[in-house]
Amino acid sequence: MAQQGLMGIRSHYPRLSEKEKKIADFILEHPEKIVHQTISQVADQLEVADATVSRFCKRIGYKGFQALKIALAPEIIAPNKMLHEDVNDTDEAIMVAEKIFQSNIRTLENTLQVLNKAELEQAVTLLLEARRVEFYGFGGSNMVAMDAYHKFVRSGVPAFAFPDAHLQLMSASQLTNQDVAFIFSHSGASKDAYLLLQTVKKTGAKTIAITGFPKSPIGQQVNIALHTSSEETDYRSEALASRIAQLSIIDALYVTVIMRQKEKAQTSVEKVRNAIAATKM
Template identity: 35%
Template sequence: MAIHDNILIKIRDMKDSLTPVEKMVAEYVLANTEEIPHLSIKNLAQFSKTSDASVLRFCKTMGYSGYRGFIVSISASLGYMEEDQKDPYTDIQPGDDLPVIIANIFRNNIKSIEDTISVINWNEIARAIKVLRESTRIVFFGIGASGLVCIDAEQKFSRINKMCHAYTDGHSQLTAATLLGKGDVAFLVSNSGDTAEILDALEIARKNGATTIALTKYNKSELADLSNIVLNISTPEITMRSGAMGSRIAMLSVIDVLFAGVASAEYQKVQKFLSKTHNILAGKRRK
């Protein structure tokens, strides 16, 4: 699988959190991708019924210093978009045959992981690994499906002797956040970035001096805006539970990357812990 940075996926995921005028630019770009590389900033402003300044603001919101860099990225992404259209996200439909369900779920999960590679910031991953390595303890916060991601993270980091714990209900999260301090990491998981309980925990953790890491979809959100480090995933635009499944798989993949990054960097130190935990678990298996 080729690793590429696809600006069209970023626009798709960010679209609903843009300002109304920026959203007009985004919708025109997504509906007319083939012609965008041939348009001047004035043309795009005219066709999207906005202004030159609005188009430029949109480019800056998407991470570009100017219009030219944005157009170059659009051109590079067009080939990848053709592949995406051959294999789009597919929602669960009533009465689907089992082979169709199997194919669609696996395809959605694969696409969620591939699209996440396009939106995740590698520098933020590196910063997160450094912070997790240096932390006194790690506390994972998540509600519902995000809580399952936290439990997985706790299980992994515990194996290399990191002091960590996952909290998956609102009351215990408030207590845990209150006890955090400098040197601790609050790792907050929320697909939307707007989960009330997670934002409450974030506010308390920030006040107490803990470093905050957010794992959330590529979007503008309060969680992303207020966290020290932001790790983004890509989520499909479909309505049924298959969407949540895809985001969960992408989040679990990011957790795997963080765990592998920490374990690899500290391999001499953690090898004995991995061996000990492997051996004790292997000893419990029935012959």
């Protein structure tokens, strides 16, 4: 199948010929013109032949011009104008806010797409059956670990978290094979987190991680790897957005755990409502 819309075009770009690049540029700049015009109108504007545009569509993996239109249609409903502008372009606070919010929204959307159903379920099962669950995070991720701890401990899960690196490592070495270690690391490669994972693995405890990079060392070596997905090119923006996604995953796990615990004769709708109600700030 052809890749998703504009991203797919970018990935083909290097292999395109002169006129084809001209077409690609036009699409990336004005996707709405593709969607709302005929192949001839587009070809005229670009001063190329219809045939060239038609061939272009096939070259980048679509069945034809109509198929490209349909792939592009979803992209133009939310014309995320802010996103291609760099934060540095303008330092108006409201502009920065828009950029940050859009970035966070996109990251949540992407992360939801990428969430693996089976792994989520397994994570819930582990959390429900563990003798003890410890949440770990270093640097900015420590706050996420503490947040998870505060939530789960109220739901009756035997949760723990620690405010500094040394305490985390000490506690990790004391786990047993009936315990669960839950690690937050955006890069999936920080030295502290990696060391901690090795320590945990020696104890036989089950491991769950949320990282931003499935192929990172930590992402590869845990029992259950959940990951966040961001399109941000800048590492700092990515880290900000991915933390929002991490928190959202924790929220989802937490609400699910509560629902499972209260498996009674309630209707499922009530279950969700009650579960969420139990999370007052």
